[in-house]
Amino acid sequence: MSVVSQRDVQQVARLARLQLEEAELATLSSQVDDILTYVQQLQAVSTDHVEPTSHVITLANVVRPDQRQPCTNPEEILNIAPARHGQLVKVPKVLET
Amino acid sequence: MSSKTPSRLTIHELRSLIDKGEVHPRELLDDLLDEIARLNPTLQAYITVDPERLRAQLAERLRQEPRGKLFGIPITVKDNLCVQGEETTCASKILKGFVPPYHATSIERLIQEGAIIIPRANMDEFAFGSSTETSAFGVTKNPWDVNRVPGGSSGGAASAVAADLAIAALGTDTGGSIRQPASFCGVVGLKPTYGRVSRYGLIAFASSLDQIGPLTKDVTDCAWVLSIIAGQDPRDSTSAPVAVPDYVGFLKQGVKGLRFGVPQEYFPTEGIDPAVRAALEEAAQVLERLGMRRTGLSLPRTPSAVATYYIVATAEASSNLARYDGVQYGYRASANGSGSLMAMYERTRAEGFGPEAKRRIILGTYVLSRGYYDAYYLKGLKVRTLIKQDFDAAWTQCDVILTPTSPSAAFRIGEKLNDPLQMYLSDIFTISANLAGIPAISIPCGLTPDGTLPIGMQLLAAPFDEARLLRVAYAYEQATEWHLRKPELRVAS
Numbered sequence: 001m002s003v004v005s006q007r008d009v010q011q012v013a014r015l016a017r018l019q020l021e022e023a024e025l026a027t028l029s030s031q032v033d034d035i036l037t038y039v040q041q042l043q044a045v046s047t048d049h050v051e052p053t054s055h056v057i058t059l060a061n062v063v064r065p066d067q068r069q070p071c072t073n074p075e076e077i078l079n080i081a082p083a084r085h086g087q088l089v090k091v092p093k094v095l096e097t
Numbered sequence: 098m099s100s101k102t103p104s105r106l107t108i109h110e111l112r113s114l115i116d117k118g119e120v121h122p123r124e125l126l127d128d129l130l131d132e133i134a135r136l137n138p139t140l141q142a143y144i145t146v147d148p149e150r151l152r153a154q155l156a157e158r159l160r161q162e163p164r165g166k167l168f169g170i171p172i173t174v175k176d177n178l179c180v181q182g183e184e185t186t187c188a189s190k191i192l193k194g195f196v197p198p199y200h201a202t203s204i205e206r207l208i209q210e211g212a213i214i215i216p217r218a219n220m221d222e223f224a225f226g227s228s229t230e231t232s233a234f235g236v237t238k239n240p241w242d243v244n245r246v247p248g249g250s251s252g253g254a255a256s257a258v259a260a261d262l263a264i265a266a267l268g269t270d271t272g273g274s275i276r277q278p279a280s281f282c283g284v285v286g287l288k289p290t291y292g293r294v295s296r297y298g299l300i301a302f303a304s305s306l307d308q309i310g311p312l313t314k315d316v317t318d319c320a321w322v323l324s325i326i327a328g329q330d331p332r333d334s335t336s337a338p339v340a341v342p343d344y345v346g347f348l349k350q351g352v353k354g355l356r357f358g359v360p361q362e363y364f365p366t367e368g369i370d371p372a373v374r375a376a377l378e379e380a381a382q383v384l385e386r387l388g389m390r391r392t393g394l395s396l397p398r399t400p401s402a403v404a405t406y407y408i409v410a411t412a413e414a415s416s417n418l419a420r421y422d423g424v425q426y427g428y429r430a431s432a433n434g435s436g437s438l439m440a441m442y443e444r445t446r447a448e449g450f451g452p453e454a455k456r457r458i459i460l461g462t463y464v465l466s467r468g469y470y471d472a473y474y475l476k477g478l479k480v481r482t483l484i485k486q487d488f489d490a491a492w493t494q495c496d497v498i499l500t501p502t503s504p505s506a507a508f509r510i511g512e513k514l515n516d517p518l519q520m521y522l523s524d525i526f527t528i529s530a531n532l533a534g535i536p537a538i539s540i541p542c543g544l545t546p547d548g549t550l551p552i553g554m555q556l557l558a559a560p561f562d563e564a565r566l567l568r569v570a571y572a573y574e575q576a577t578e579w580h581l582r583k584p585e586l587r588v589a590s
Binding site: 015016020024031034042053064073080082091094 | 195196198199291292305331334335337338398400401403404405407408415419422423424425426427428429436437438439440441442443444446447450452455456458459460462463466472473475476477478479480481482483485517518521533534560
């Protein structure tokens with residue numbers, strides 16, 4: 001029995017803004033299914049009363065003085081954009097007119 | 098004057114020769130560039146090398162005052178560490194042409210000490226892989242056997258150091274990506290404690306697991322480089338406020354009376370090459386002869402580590418890779434057809450990412466999505482706690498843990514590429530250290546019976562105990578000669 005269907009994978013790909021070709025979708029679905037089937041072994045591990053670990057070091061509220069510091073030249077940052085328009089990054093039209 | 102050409106020497110050997118005026122940094126760089134020109138077309142350890150820019154860097158360093166600890170030493174860095182003014186791509190088409198406007202902190206520290214940075218050591222795309230076959234810019238070869246992988250994902254760095262195309266390297270390790278290639282290429286590789294080295298300027302894969310660390314020709318060089326890159330950085334809030342000890346000074350303190358644990362789960366009856374098992378048994382005997390005591394050990398959650406890792410790592414990767422949308426930097430696909438912003442996003446990511454990156458984005462998005470979050474992601478985080486507790490308990494019984502770095506020596510190119518799960522399982526001995534956040538080192542400890550491929554052993558220690566890890570590794574290295582073995586690389590001319 002498979003854990004995920006091609007439809008599930010297609011839906012996840014849409015959420016992840018990833019366009020998949022049909023052949024790609026078939027291969028990926030079967031590989032992702034294999035991996036998720038393997039991963040399901042964790043269901044057999046008892047984790048009652050176990051706290052999750054999202055980070056191994058427990059640093060909290062790391063702060064620094066709020067002081068002015070030099071920053072990267074905006075020109076350098078704009079220059080690495082795929083397309084720019086003056087002082088703006090240019091993108092395809094977002095709103096219909 | 099040493100009989101070896103300068104490119105074959107270590108950092109500590111070169112430092113004294115340079116200080117005495119017996120080797121000039123220019124002579125060293127020229128020798129290295131000759132070797133790169135001769136071998137890199139075969140090995141593809143570097144994506145590209147620009148000799149003129151390296152010579153310009155040398156000229157800058159020669160003017161730099163005072164001379165640092167790495168004065169004139171060429172060190173390569175994996176293609177996921179930002180080098181100001183140099184293309185940095187994570188070996189991915191989606192970052193092709195990206196030139197960072199700043200240095201990673203670790204790079205900045207190497208430069209302050211006078212190092213010459215050789216950018217663009219090849220890697221698996223976004224560090225997703227264990228073989229350096231998923232690079233968008235060519236497959237790196239193992240200098241011991243060019244039909245075999247160098248390991249990964251820091252495969253270019255390991256291959257370059259093993260073939261004397263760099264004196265040392267910085268790699269990154271999320272699940273074994275420094276240690277496994279170090280093992281496959283017969284060099285030393287250290288993954289520091291999580292938080293030991295600033296991740297500022299490291300292009301993120303899995304932010305709770307990633308660490309930068311050295312790949313070097315011996316343990317002394319490893320201690321040397323670590324002492325330079327370690328320490329808190331105000332630009333990385335997860336870098337730890339823990340003092341940096343004198344790693345080089347501690348090396349010679351000896352190991353008598355220290356205890357090493359041998360965890361039974363790392364020596365299974367199946368799934369480990371007999372040659373690896375034999376090499377590790379010999380290594381254990383060497384440590385005993387040095388006055389260390391062997392302790393049997395159990396880390397019972399080990400069998401759950403790979404599954405846990407591929408939940409946590411892909412979840413974090415899918416979030417980190419969400420930023421590649423073609424808007425602010427990197428590759429952008431043309432949005433013809435509908436011309437919409439959404440079509441531009443979807444096509445940019447479809448054309449920019451390779452198959453392994455897509456696989457991990459899908460997996461990570463799936464385990465984080467509504468309805469599956471508790472069953473996969475949250476479950477994974479809880480098992481991660483148990484894996485960490487295994488190690489916390491182990492440190493009451495031993496000072497370091499000895500294991501193989503990898504279940505086998507280097508595998509053949511193509512052998513595991515079409516079976517992602519088999520590829521993932523090759524990381525079985527290295528990923529627990531990332532999940533638990535502890536330091537781990539791989540050092541050479543043998544060759545396969547036919548003498549053609551190196552075998553590596555892994556030592557693990559408690560958080561921030563790199564000094565002890567390096568001390569044991571150094572004592573072992575002094576007692577053996579495996580680190581002096583070199584590949585006999587023949588290139589058809």
